[in-house]
Amino acid sequence: MASEPLGDRIRAYRSMRQMTVRGLAAQAQASASFISQLERGQTSASVGMLRRIAVALGITVADLFSEEEASGHRVVRRAERPELHAGQGSRKYLISQRPLQNLEVYSGEFEPGASTGDEQYTHGDSQEILLVLRGAVAVHLGEKSLLRMGPGDSVEYRTSVPHRVVNDGEEEAEVLWIIGPPTPD
Known part of the structure; x- marks a missing residue:
């Protein structure tokens, strides 16, 4: 089974980008049902698929695994x-x-x-x-x-x-x- 925190982060990033599950799926060349299952922690994804998801979300693969919150304020000095x-x-x-x-x-x-x-x-x-x-x-x-x-x-x-x-x-x-x-x- 996939990691729920990974699915939670994908959902959070997708929501911040105001993307639908179908929109993310289309950009990542995946099915909407696959993205939905991934977000719920019911399946896992290959490294290649994670790369496509990250590109579609405008982030890096490392961002998908970051322990930092996907939302909130950020200060850049x-x-x-x-x-x-x-x-x-x-x-x-x-x-x-x-x-x-x-x-x-x-x-x-x-x-x-x-x-x-x-x-x-x-x-x-x-x-x-x-x-x-x-x-x-x-x-x-x-x-x-x-x-x-x-x-x-x-x-x-x-x-x-x-x-x-x-x-x-x-x-x-x-x-x-x-x-x-x-x-x-």
Whole structure:
């Protein structure tokens, strides 16, 4: 038999993501009855299936076995933010922690001349807000839109629109990205 705590954690993560059993099953390439049985501790899952479930939930397999609560508040200290790979002269940090629920939040720091990359990029089709905290940046949106932004300025767009951020100022810039719902990695 499967572990009930594992099933409880899968159910908690699924609920936080506002997913149905059928929705999780479809994304994990499993049957709804299998997911239901797994959540009730009536069956076990292979490592491959657990990986697919974790990906569908936006978490890691390790999160499925974590002793920490799947819900509640979480504090992330600035020094403990996970750093994501970014281009030279820029740093990107995940502020919202997995499992991502309704939104994801990132902080970015750009040295003068640094950017999110040489090319515009897309990721999913969610709503994204970029807020400039300090410094000045140019935001490229699609083929024709270029916005110059300073501290306190924000812009909202779809993540399916090609976009890119460049620090075109003379001092370090810091921005905040807020994306909802979370986009696939």
